[in-house]
Amino acid sequence: MDKRALIFDIVVIGAGVIGSGIAQFLALNNKNVLLIDRTAAGSAGATAYSGGIVRAYDPDDALMLLSCLGLPYLQEWDSMGMPGASPFTQSGTLYIMKDIPDNNIKIEAACSVLTDNGQAARLVTRKEIANLVPGANMQRNMVGLYEPKGGYGDPRLHTRNMVHGFIKEGGTLFENCLVEKIYFDNDVWKIETKRGSIIADRVVMACGAYLPNLVNGLPIHTQTIPLTQCYASDLNIELPVIDEETENFIRPIRGGNFYAGSRVVNKHDSPCTVGTFTNEIANDSVGRLQSLFSGKKNIEVLNGFVGFDCYTDDFRPLLGFTDNKENCFIATGFSGRGYKFSCAVAKIVSDSLEGKEKRFLPENIITQWVA
Ligand SMILES: Cc1cc2nc3c(=O)[nH]c(=O)nc-3n(C[C@H](O)[C@H](O)[C@H](O)COP(=O)(O)OP(=O)(O)OC[C@H]3O[C@@H](n4cnc5c(N)ncnc54)[C@H](O)[C@@H]3O)c2cc1C
Incomplete structure (x- = not known):
């Protein structure tokens, strides 16, 4: 193989909703970028399960400002020049x-x-x-x-759109390609796969909850997020509802169908030990829903699954360069909110790698991790 084909300006590891957006924004700046994922883009990790609720409000002001930076890309998809059909439904x-x-x-x-x-x-x-x-x-x-202006999106379609846009801009995608190890050597990054080595000037690690497999000691953990798929013939839910008192949320599907959250959540060291959907989760979801509605509703549980995301203790993402050489950027720890942040993060990472002023960035959103 021509070895030059394996030398890139920037390698983005992880093609979830975060990494694919970063890659698309970087490719727009004419960089020679490789996007690499251990599976097919968007098909594993948190993105594969995400409900995609898009709201700007957050009890943490810093997270609220991060949402405000990214939401216009979702809400004005075409005029912001985003690729493909809009994945966003504006319902409030x-x-x-x-x-x-x-x-x-x-x-x-x-x-x-x-x-x-x-x-x-x-x-x-x-x-x-x-x-x-x-x-x-x-x-x-x-x-x-x-x-x-809030609503909900389709994180899988969003990811696919970003990947198609990235390829159209001249980016390279390696799917089903596990990165086993990365290290800095002779002023370049070596990205090791099972059979060979890829070389890059700079690297972005967007591996979600899998990041501890490549980097030790980060203040992150895996946390489960179950979703219960419900049907109630006497309910017509048209907008996402987040209920702080019962600690529950609803994400509409159509008609009487919707997803509901549950507080049966667990911490794990890695996504590999996340369990499956249980009756306890289903009952917990339905119990919390009953207190949102008047009279006892006939809520049927049709399906359910247990997703996961990478969490930090304060729910703020880990977003920043690992040291002052500014050649390794970490973007993870989205704590159940990464879909709505994804375009803001793509903009922040591409501006940071371009060396542009980070003018939109609230100072305290960056949690710098020093290697
Ligand atoms: C059930 C559920 C509901 C959610 N609801 C919402 C919501 O309503 N609104 C919202 O904003 N957010 C929501 N989220 C959160 C949001 O989906 C996540 O924050 C977001 O998808 C994180 O994206 P990511 O790209 O960081 O991680 P991931 O999607 O996990 O992507 C990481 C990628 O890296 C790849 N990878 C990892 N290690 C390697 C390696 N060594 N080599 C190569 N590739 C590797 C993985 O295969 C994966 O594709 C929800 C999440 C879940 C699970």
């Missing part, structure tokens, strides 16, 4: 809290930050919540934060 999103003075103050403050950053948001009363979610339990003392 609703975040419900207990109606106490502190939460009203919190919502008003968040709405003002969101609106200043291009994501309209407003406080909604219990009555308005009942209009947005027909059947909502009016006995509950609740208040909401409504984002009309």
Whole structure:
């Protein structure tokens, strides 16, 4: 084989929603980029399971600003020059809290930050919540934060679009190619696969929860995220609902079909030990749903699965160069929120590797890990 074919400016390891977006943004800058994944792009890892809820509000202001940076790419897909058909459905999103003075103050403050950053948001009363979610339990003392520009996307389609766009821009994709080891030697990165070595000036590690297989000592862990697929003939859920009090969320599918979350979650050292869907998860999801709705609903569980993501203790991603040579960038730890952050992250990584001013980046979002 012509060995020059294995020399790249930048190698992105991991073709989930994060790595594929990074690769696409880098290829737009005319870089000779390789995107490499141990499976087919988007078919393993967190992206394979993701529900794709897109909301800008987060109790952590830094994460809220990160969302605001990325959401316009999803909401204005075509005019932002994104590849393929838009994977995003704009339905609005609703975040419900207990109606106490502190939460009203919190919502008003968040709405003002969101609106200043291009994501309209407003406080909604219990009555308005009942209009947005027909059947909502009016006995509950609740208040909401409504984002009309929120919605939900298809993370798999998003990933495929990014990969197609990347290839069209001249990028190289190696699928079903496990990276076994990487190291820095003689001023270049050596990326070792089972049968050979790839050389790159710079490397981006976007391996999600698998990253500890390549890099030791990072402050990350695997955490499960179960989704229960439900049907209720007397419910028509048209927008994602996040219910802080019952610690649950709903992601619409169509008609009376929807996904619901569960709090039966576990920490693991790696994705390899994540278990399967259980009755305990199904019952937990349905129990939490019943308290969102008035009267007992006939909620059928049709299916369910246990996904996982890479978590940090404070839910802030690990996003930054590993040292001041600025030739190795880590992008992981998206803590169950990586789909909505994916375009912001692609922009941050490509701007950082271009050496451009990181003008949109809230300082405290970068958790620098020094090798
Ligand atoms: C059930 C569930 C629901 C979710 N819901 C939402 C939501 O509503 N909204 C939201 O914003 N986010 C949500 N998320 C979170 C979001 O999906 C993740 O944060 C995001 O997909 C992370 O993407 P990633 O590219 O970092 O990781 P991954 O998708 O895990 O991708 C990492 C890739 O790296 C590859 N890889 C790993 N190691 C190697 C190696 N050594 N060599 C080669 N390739 C390697 C893997 O094969 C994989 O394809 C959800 C996640 C789950 C599981």
